Amino acid sequence: MTEKVATRDAYGDALVSLGKKRNDVVVLDADLSGSTKTSKFAKVFPDRFFNIGIAEQDMMGTAAGLAIGGKLPFVSTFAVFATGRAWEQVRQSICYPNLNVKIVASHSGVTVGEDGGSHQSVEDIAVMRVIPHMTVIVPADGPETLQAIEAAAEYKGPCYVRVGRNKVPTLFGADYKFKIGKAHVFNEGKDAAIIAAGIMVAEALRARDLLKAEGIDVGVIDMSTIKPLDTGAVTAAAMRCGAIVTAEEHSIIGGLGGAVAEALAESAPVPMARIGIKDRFGTSGDQEALLKHYGLSASDLAMAVKEVIKKKR
Amino acid sequence: MAATEEQLKTLREKARRVRIDILKMLTECGSGHTGGSLSATDIVTALYFYKMKYDPKRPDWKERDNFILSKGHAAPVLYTELAHAGFIEHAELCTLRKLGSRLQGHPDSKCMPGVEISTGSLGQGLSVANGLALAHKLDKSSNRVYVLLGDGELQEGQIWEAAMTAAHYKLDNICALVDNNGLQIDGPVEKVMGVEPITDKWRAFGWEVFDIDGHDMAAITAALDKAENVKGKPTMIVCRTVKGKGSKVFEGKVEFHGTAPSKEELDIAMKELSGETVCK
Numbered sequence A: 001m002t003e004k005v006a007t008r009d010a011y012g013d014a015l016v017s018l019g020k021k022r023n024d025v026v027v028l029d030a031d032l033s034g035s036t037k038t039s040k041f042a043k044v045f046p047d048r049f050f051n052i053g054i055a056e057q058d059m060m061g062t063a064a065g066l067a068i069g070g071k072l073p074f075v076s077t078f079a080v081f082a083t084g085r086a087w088e089q090v091r092q093s094i095c096y097p098n099l100n101v102k103i104v105a106s107h108s109g110v111t112v113g114e115d116g117g118s119h120q121s122v123e124d125i126a127v128m129r130v131i132p133h134m135t136v137i138v139p140a141d142g143p144e145t146l147q148a149i150e151a152a153a154e155y156k157g158p159c160y161v162r163v164g165r166n167k168v169p170t171l172f173g174a175d176y177k178f179k180i181g182k183a184h185v186f187n188e189g190k191d192a193a194i195i196a197a198g199i200m201v202a203e204a205l206r207a208r209d210l211l212k213a214e215g216i217d218v219g220v221i222d223m224s225t226i227k228p229l230d231t232g233a234v235t236a237a238a239m240r241c242g243a244i245v246t247a248e249e250h251s252i253i254g255g256l257g258g259a260v261a262e263a264l265a266e267s268a269p270v271p272m273a274r275i276g277i278k279d280r281f282g283t284s285g286d287q288e289a290l291l292k293h294y295g296l297s298a299s300d301l302a303m304a305v306k307e308v309i310k311k312k313r
Numbered sequence B: 001m002a003a004t005e006e007q008l009k010t011l012r013e014k015a016r017r018v019r020i021d022i023l024k025m026l027t028e029c030g031s032g033h034t035g036g037s038l039s040a041t042d043i044v045t046a047l048y049f050y051k052m053k054y055d056p057k058r059p060d061w062k063e064r065d066n067f068i069l070s071k072g073h074a075a076p077v078l079y080t081e082l083a084h085a086g087f088i089e090h091a092e093l094c095t096l097r098k099l100g101s102r103l104q105g106h107p108d109s110k111c112m113p114g115v116e117i118s119t120g121s122l123g124q125g126l127s128v129a130n131g132l133a134l135a136h137k138l139d140k141s142s143n144r145v146y147v148l149l150g151d152g153e154l155q156e157g158q159i160w161e162a163a164m165t166a167a168h169y170k171l172d173n174i175c176a177l178v179d180n181n182g183l184q185i186d187g188p189v190e191k192v193m194g195v196e197p198i199t200d201k202w203r204a205f206g207w208e209v210f211d212i213d214g215h216d217m218a219a220i221t222a223a224l225d226k227a228e229n230v231k232g233k234p235t236m237i238v239c240r241t242v243k244g245k246g247s248k249v250f251e252g253k254v255e256f257h258g259t260a261p262s263k264e265e266l267d268i269a270m271k272e273l274s275g276e277t278v279c280k
Helices: A007-021 A039-044 A056-068 A079-085 A087-095 A109-115 A124-129 A142-154 A200-213 A231-241 A256-267 A287-293 A298-310 B005-029 B035-051 B072-085 B090-095 B125-138 B157-168 B189-193 B198-204 B217-228 B263-273
Strands: A004-006 A025-029 A049-051 A072-076 A102-105 A135-137 A159-162 A167-169 A184-187 A192-196 A218-222 A225-227 A244-251 A272-277 B066-069 B145-150 B174-180 B208-213 B235-240
Touching (some): A004 A007, A056 A072, A056 A079, A056 A087, A056 B157, A079 A124, A109 A244, B035 B072, B217 B235
Parallel strands (some): A072 A102, A102 A159, B066 B145
């Protein structure tokens, strides 16, 4: 956990390498290319980069047309605009016709921090997950982002990939192999398991280490694909540990916590706690302050684990 | 290169037959959008039987021109043209809106051959057309993209975002047409939410604009020809039309926006349509 890379930077680099390998890759942005890091691609491949201006709805439709025309479009803006402003365009023009468009949205959740509640997407996973044909990926670090972008490019169909603004610890080494729909189990655990996504995976690993000192054996699972959910991994963790905590910097409604709760309720009901943003809008603050403010820090997770263990039968 | 008298005669006859098929399928189905299908019939007929390149045996043929029905509720006219063009059998038209049919209430590109993109939610087709036009430019191919909008549809903000994009990227391989029949569900367009002056708006957005009678086959074909010679900017053809064109039963009647004819209304319309052709 030494090197720190923002997942948006990893995305920009992944686009450039993809652009070198494939002529069909095109990139669209809505006046935020410097922030989303699509500017890296624009610099190398100006002819395959289209700035659509501050017009997210039009951008989604344009991407759909490029996909019909045989291109592989990557579409980027902030998560709140990609999934909120343009939701119905994503539904009607991309997912309903099942087109090969990749939406990679940055500055997700609390990572946009200081900009405040207007810019913090705490609903994006929920509103993307509910659309048929859509795949939803939330990578945890730079290397996972790189592989997730490559996997999304290989996969045929609409994808939503959520990346963040700030530098995050690198969790995965060169031997890691990302696969859409496959969770990564850091350690199995015995007393409870934390299922996390995005920047919360690092918090979950910290919580695990805190609890270890107290003699509590907690498993950590990186659920980088939220849809299709790796229900096998969820069920196995529930059977093994008997208690589950989900961790996401997103609303506790409809996101990772919602998805895991749906799976558990049908396959292996065990005590569960959803750690996330509790049905409220965001507020200004830096990422670290916000994680504490919303009860998303490693110590909050550790506390939630202890509470959920008490509920075990 | 203008359409010959012989061609125009054939196109008018084709449009008459298409209208008959539209009315029959709508009556059989018992629901669907009559008015906006009939107002667009001459325009879409000219596209499929005068202007566009396509191969019904290979709907995904690389060299094809693209047609996007942005006003997706006019699906009956699109399905009928596709049947006449050989993409589907005529017999399939009577499955419109039925469970399991490829002829969904609004066009679904996943199942319907010849439909480039699913539409139905208004305001989205022009953006998709822009994307296709950009793809053709990247491929240095000469394929053209045609997109049909409704006049009520111009109330959608995304249309004007897309209008900017097409002009900004100089998409002269796009020809948009607006079926200006003047009526939307809640009444006259100008009463619900005025869109005039349509031509001035598109010109101000950087488009070449032609303003024509959308039932005059000579005018439609001439405008489509002229659009091909416009360089450096997209073309909009504002087609002044009559909603429900083809029979007095439907013409100018807002209640036929989303209503199918009854058997009796069909009988009256058939008598009118079996005589002289309906367009000039």
